[in-house]
Amino acid sequence: MQKHLSQYFQQLQRQKTQRNFKKVFECSNVQLFGVIIRILKQKEISEDCLQEVYVKIWHKIDSYIDAKSSPMTWMSAIARNHAIDYIRKRKLPIQDDFELAAISDEQLDFLQELEARQTNRQLQECLQQLKPEVMNVLLLAYFNGLTYQSIAKTLKVPVNTIKTWIRRALPVLKKCLENFDD
Numbered sequence: 646m647q648k649h650l651s652q653y654f655q656q657l658q659r660q661k662t663q664r665n666f667k668k669v670f671e672c673s674n675v676q677l678f679g680v681i682i683r684i685l686k687q688k689e690i691s692e693d694c695l696q697e698v699y700v701k702i703w704h705k706i707d708s709y710i711d712a713k714s715s716p717m718t719w720m721s722a723i724a725r726n727h728a729i730d731y732i733r734k735r736k737l738p739i740q741d742d743f744e745l746a747a748i749s750d751e752q753l754d755f756l757q758e759l760e761a762r763q764t765n766r767q768l769q770e771c772l773q774q775l776k777p778e779v780m781n782v783l784l785l786a787y788f789n790g791l792t793y794q795s796i797a798k799t800l801k802v803p804v805n806t807i808k809t810w811i812r813r814a815l816p817v818l819k820k821c822l823e824n825f826d827d
Contacts, residue, residue, distance in 0.1 A: 654716035677724045683790045684728040771821035
């Protein structure tokens with residue numbers, strides 16, 4: 646599916662037609678909807694947001710750079726950022742103590758890099774270098790989508806400790822993953 650998406654995406658970049666766009670949509674809408682619904686938590690508004698995301702993708706397709714990320718990573722970043730903006734602009738009630746201020750642009754950029762990694766093995770090796778409790782917090786936050794408050798309640802640890810562990814672990818993880826590229 647990823648291979649087909651890349652091909653369709655390149656076709657769309659070369660020739661912005663409804664047919665090419667439909668192919669990209671068919672290969673990616675389920676994954677992008679998943680990104681959005683994890684943030685918005687409501688089906689109807691997630692569907693509306695998804696439509697807006699595809700309009701953005703259509704308009705920004707020329708800014709995509711193949712060497713920086715895969716098409717899915719690029720589109721997922723647009724979807725995630727748009728969903729967060731969707732909450733902010735519409736002043737929606739935030740579900741599950743979701744804290745927008747807790748998500749920095751640096752963290753979003755780092756998550757894009759993580760998603761762009763081709764093999765799970767590299768990530769697993771780097772995660773193993775962290776203390777088990779820190780690795781667990783990262784997995785809960787970034788792969789299970791839990792908020793800092795939810796993690797703190799679950800682990801019975803202060804929220805500031807969770808934030809500190811994540812803030813300190815991200816550069817270590819990033820450096821480890823960069824070493825695989827060398």
